[in-house]
Amino acid sequence: MSSWANMLEGKVAVVTGASRGLGRADALALAEAGADVVITDILIESDDDSKQEAQKLGPLSQVLQSTKVVYAEKTAQEIQAMGRRSFAIKMDVTDLEQVKEVFAKVKEEFGSLDILVNNAGTLDHTAQIEKQRDDFWERDLKVNLTGAYNCAKAVWPYMKEQGWGRIINMASVAGTLGGFGQSSYSTTKSGLLGFTKSLALEGARHGINVNAIVPGIIATEAFKMGNPKMNERMIERTAFKRPGEPEDIANAITFLCSDKAKYITGIGLNVSGGIELFTF
Ligand SMILES: NC(=O)c1ccc[n+]([C@@H]2O[C@H](COP(=O)([O-])OP(=O)(O)OC[C@H]3O[C@@H](n4cnc5c(N)ncnc54)[C@H](O)[C@@H]3O)[C@@H](O)[C@H]2O)c1
Incomplete structure (x- = not known):
């Protein structure tokens, strides 16, 4: 029986989009549970090209880049200070060749690759269909x-080679409930739930568990920069009448990555403060 303390000891995790927000919190929580963690993002403090990358990514990333809300390297240092191995590296998830190169480097330097948190995402715009930018x-x-x-x-x-793996996909209640003005975002988040179930079926024979987290409203920098009126309305819909904290997501992910969750695969775990419940 494994213990709750250090339950990810000896595991190596890669978190995508971990420069800030939920990805950063996930990385810190996995490290606290004993894992070595590689921080990947398209925005890294020391990268000379990060202004251009932010331009490509859209309005939110431009603001966060210019206000220096990018903590990839700082996060890696915090993890090292906990006594775990960590480094921050630029990785654009849309570039398969770059992803392969980074994973090969992780395997070479840390010896295995046990946990993948697919956290990178875009949540910087809302627009009704006629005004949706193609x-x-x-x-x-x-x-x-x-x-x-x-x-x-x-x-x-x-x-597959290790016979053990954990993949966590970051979905959203926008994918299960829909989101006004969020046709592109919610389509991708629904898609991730189908993707999770299919991979769970394929992974079970190899010891690979694949699950999704379905966050509600979580108080990250990205959320705080959204439309205040819309944010208020969404908070009002939660059973708790408050947004969640990044740690709420990170704790659920840490559990799903551990052997405590070895019989759980193919689920979308709501961490949403009951936003999907019918309240009146
Ligand atoms: N905050 C919420 O309320 C909330 C709710 C539901 C789901 N989510 C999901 O959680 C995840 C994190 O959200 P967040 O609030 O921390 O947002 P965030 O914008 O702070 O974090 C997203 C990160 O992904 C990175 N990124 C964007 N494009 C990338 C690319 N091509 N390659 C690599 N990295 C890239 C960004 O630079 C950023 O660091 C997202 O997938 C989001 O959809 C968030």
Whole structure:
């Protein structure tokens, strides 16, 4: 029987989009549970090209880049200070070749690749269908859906060979409930739930568990920069009448990555403060 303390000791995790927000919190929680953690993102503090990358990513990333809300390297240092191995590396999830290169480096340096958290995502715009920008539609599909596919595909051979793996896909209640003005975003998040179930079926024979987290409203920088009136309305819909904290997501992920959750696969776990419940 494994113990709750250090339940991820000896495991190596890669978190995508971990420069801030939920990805950063996930990385810290996995490290606290004993894992070595590689921080990947398209925005890294020391990267000379990060302004251009932020430009490509859209309005939110431009603001966060210019206000220096990028903590990939700081997070890696915090993890090292806990006594775990960690490094931060630039990785665009839409670039399969780059993903393969980074994973090969992780395997070479840390010896295995046990946990993948597909967290990278775009949540920077809302627009009704007639005003939806076509390039943002394409980008959302590419980052949120193809990005998760690329990373899962690239990590699969390592996990299969080890006979053990955990993949967590970051969905959203926008994918289960829909979201006004969020056609592209919610399409990708629904898609991730189907992707999770199919991979869970394929992974079971190899010891690879694949699950999704379905967050509700979580108080990250990205959320705080959203439309205040819309945010208020969403908070009002939760049973708790408050947004969740990044740690609420990170705790659920840590559990799902552990052997405590070895019989759980193919689920979408709501961590949503009951936003999907019928309240009146
Ligand atoms: N915050 C919420 O309320 C909430 C709710 C539901 C789901 N989610 C999901 O959780 C995840 C994290 O959300 P967050 O609130 O921390 O947002 P965030 O914008 O702070 O984090 C997303 C990260 O992904 C990175 N990224 C974007 N495109 C990338 C690419 N091509 N390659 C690599 N990295 C890339 C960004 O640079 C950023 O660091 C997202 O998938 C989001 O859809 C968040």
